[in-house]
Amino acid sequence: MGADTVSDELIKSIRTIPDYPKEGILFRDITTLLGDARAFRRAVDALVQPWAGSKIDQVAGIEARGFILGGAVAHQLSAGFVPIRKKGKLPHETVRIAYSLEYGLDEMEMHKDAIKPGDKVILVDDLIATGGTAEGASKLLRQMGAEVVAACFIIDLPDLGGRKKLEALDVPVRTLVEFPGH
Numbered sequence: 001m002g003a004d005t006v007s008d009e010l011i012k013s014i015r016t017i018p019d020y021p022k023e024g025i026l027f028r029d030i031t032t033l034l035g036d037a038r039a040f041r042r043a044v045d046a047l048v049q050p051w052a053g054s055k056i057d058q059v060a061g062i063e064a065r066g067f068i069l070g071g072a073v074a075h076q077l078s079a080g081f082v083p084i085r086k087k088g089k090l091p092h093e094t095v096r097i098a099y100s101l102e103y104g105l106d107e108m109e110m111h112k113d114a115i116k117p118g119d120k121v122i123l124v125d126d127l128i129a130t131g132g133t134a135e136g137a138s139k140l141l142r143q144m145g146a147e148v149v150a151a152c153f154i155i156d157l158p159d160l161g162g163r164k165k166l167e168a169l170d171v172p173v174r175t176l177v178e179f180p181g182h
Contacts, residue, residue, distance in 0.1 A: 007176060
């Protein structure tokens with residue numbers, strides 16, 4: 001099955017919710033993709049494909065959908081999994097970074113001992129939009145000495161510029177489908 005067929009299948013499995021969380025937004029909901037065993041498997045396989053057989057030490061997933069996808073990707077790559085969470089959610093000693101959102105700043109953190117210097121890490125989340133969260137997570141991982149091999153997302157909203165932010169940091173970006181015109 002070709003890449004276009006897989007992309008079409010994935011697009012069909014993603015629900016669009018108009019005016020959520022606010023008017024004028026088309027929310028791309030992957031819970032329908034996750035609930036479809038075939039689409040979920042195809043998405044994980046497609047995210048993993050470029051690194052199959054490579055030595056990846058850790059997969060870092062951004063809260064919350066990145067946990068689901070990142071855990072599945074880590075399993076496929078025989079890598080560990082590192083959760084990146086909002087401030088105050090992790091129980092052990094953490095490192096933290098501030099990152100920008102459309103409406104201000106927030107902070108994310110990970111356990112201080114989750115990454116060893118030189119670890120090869122893939123960052124995973126469901127969607128790249130403005131890129132603030134993924135940019136912050138990439139910087140946090142690098143601050144801990146990780147080599148960020150790539151950032152992977154099911155969905156790219158290219159008009160919001162997130163991919164370009166990551167590429168400007170020399171983080172290769174892999175996405176499976178695009179929804180332009182956001």
